[in-house]
Amino acid sequence: MKRVLILLLAILFALPALAVDPSEMLKDPALEARAREIGQALRCVVCQNQSIDDSAAEVARDMRRAVRERLTAGDSDAQVFDFMVARYGDYVLLKPPFKLGTLVLWLGAPMLLLIAASAIMLTALRRRATAPLPPLSDEERERLRSLLGR
Amino acid sequence: MSRRLLFLLPLATLALMAGFFAWSLMAGRDPASIGSVMVGRPAPKLDLRALREGDKPLTDALLRTGKPTIVNFFASWCTPCLAEHPLFTRLAQRDGAVIIGIAWKNKPEEARAWLAKLGDPFLYAGQDFDGRTGIDWGLSGVPETYLIDGNGIVRFHFRGPITEKDVRDTILPFLKGGKP
Numbered sequence: 201m202k203r204v205l206i207l208l209l210a211i212l213f214a215l216p217a218l219a220v221d222p223s224e225m226l227k228d229p230a231l232e233a234r235a236r237e238i239g240q241a242l243r244c245v246v247c248q249n250q251s252i253d254d255s256a257a258e259v260a261r262d263m264r265r266a267v268r269e270r271l272t273a274g275d276s277d278a279q280v281f282d283f284m285v286a287r288y289g290d291y292v293l294l295k296p297p298f299k300l301g302t303l304v305l306w307l308g309a310p311m312l313l314l315i316a317a318s319a320i321m322l323t324a325l326r327r328r329a330t331a332p333l334p335p336l337s338d339e340e341r342e343r344l345r346s347l348l349g350r
Numbered sequence: 351m352s353r354r355l356l357f358l359l360p361l362a363t364l365a366l367m368a369g370f371f372a373w374s375l376m377a378g379r380d381p382a383s384i385g386s387v388m389v390g391r392p393a394p395k396l397d398l399r400a401l402r403e404g405d406k407p408l409t410d411a412l413l414r415t416g417k418p419t420i421v422n423f424f425a426s427w428c429t430p431c432l433a434e435h436p437l438f439t440r441l442a443q444r445d446g447a448v449i450i451g452i453a454w455k456n457k458p459e460e461a462r463a464w465l466a467k468l469g470d471p472f473l474y475a476g477q478d479f480d481g482r483t484g485i486d487w488g489l490s491g492v493p494e495t496y497l498i499d500g501n502g503i504v505r506f507h508f509r510g511p512i513t514e515k516d517v518r519d520t521i522l523p524f525l526k527g528g529k530p
Contacts, residue, residue, distance in 0.1 A: 245384055245490040246490050246491055258455060258481065259481070259485075259489070259491055262480075262481040262482070262484060262485050263485065266482075266485045285387075286387065287387070287388075287394075287485065287486065287487070287488035288384070288387065288488050288490075289384070289385060289387040289488075291384045291385065
């Protein structure tokens with residue numbers, strides 16, 4: 201039981217291995233932390249949906265170095281992102297920017313949800329709005345009784 | 351809404367998706383293409399040591415000579431580079447193209463040996479051993495090729511090896527002065 205628990209805990213707290221190797225890291229922990237945050241938001245341009253921090257590709261390594269060089273030179277995070285976008289386009293951002301070309305991407309799903317929710321609401325409202333049936337007339341009640349055989 | 355019309359909804363969805371897939375297949379759209387933001391902008395900076403011993407370093411001035419220039423990133427360890435190499439040789443010899451070769455992440459002696467073996471189509475050759483110039487050029491790997499006009503504006507960016515078709519449809523018309 202204890203062994204299983206230890207195994208479970210190990211799996212639970214295991215962190216994904218990063219491609220960043222110690223020789224690349226900056227001495228200043230604050231700067232390195234920023235580099236990590238940026239690295240995780242930048243897409244490796246030769247990989248399928250991997251950040252440059254997760255990728256062992258040559259170009260990802262160069263991009264990580266470029267990020268650290270920009271930060272060391274005193275760039276803000278936004279300036280580092282701009283630096284990469286100027287070279288690799290919006291593609292390099294794992295989180296696409298909000299603009300005209302990405303409107304459907306950002307708003308498509310919420311819009312669909314809104315449309316579906318309003319359709320359901322409308323149907324429900326209409327169902328409730330239907331007037332209650334008028335009571336049976338004497339004639340109908342007579343017929344019903346004869347049909348039921350009473 | 352009429353209830354019967356509602357039955358058409360799945361059919362309409364199917365038609366929409368089929369239309370999109372058909373368009374994707376036929377429009378020659380490549381979802382793996384990451385495009386290039388370099389096109390239409392001034393070529394990034396060029397400041398490299400020469401690959402061949404005794405040559406002058408490569409500078410920005412080489413990209414603003416008034417003549418269209420081809421910039422090719424290659425490496426001796428790269429197989430697609432081997433495949434496209436004869437096309438550059440022909441472009442240099444037959445068509446008199448100005449080609450700048452940049453050995454990317456390649457030991458200079460290995461790049462030199464590769465060119466000695468296969469022939470050297472480069473009027474100028476530089477070395478980008480650490481890949482810094484590659485980042486500045488928005489390079490994703492080798493081979494990649496840029497067409498730069500006489501004013502130093504990038505007009506075309508090929509990711510991957512160039513083909514016979516690229517030479518015929520894009521590079522030769524570009525060298526003759528037309529925009530590709």
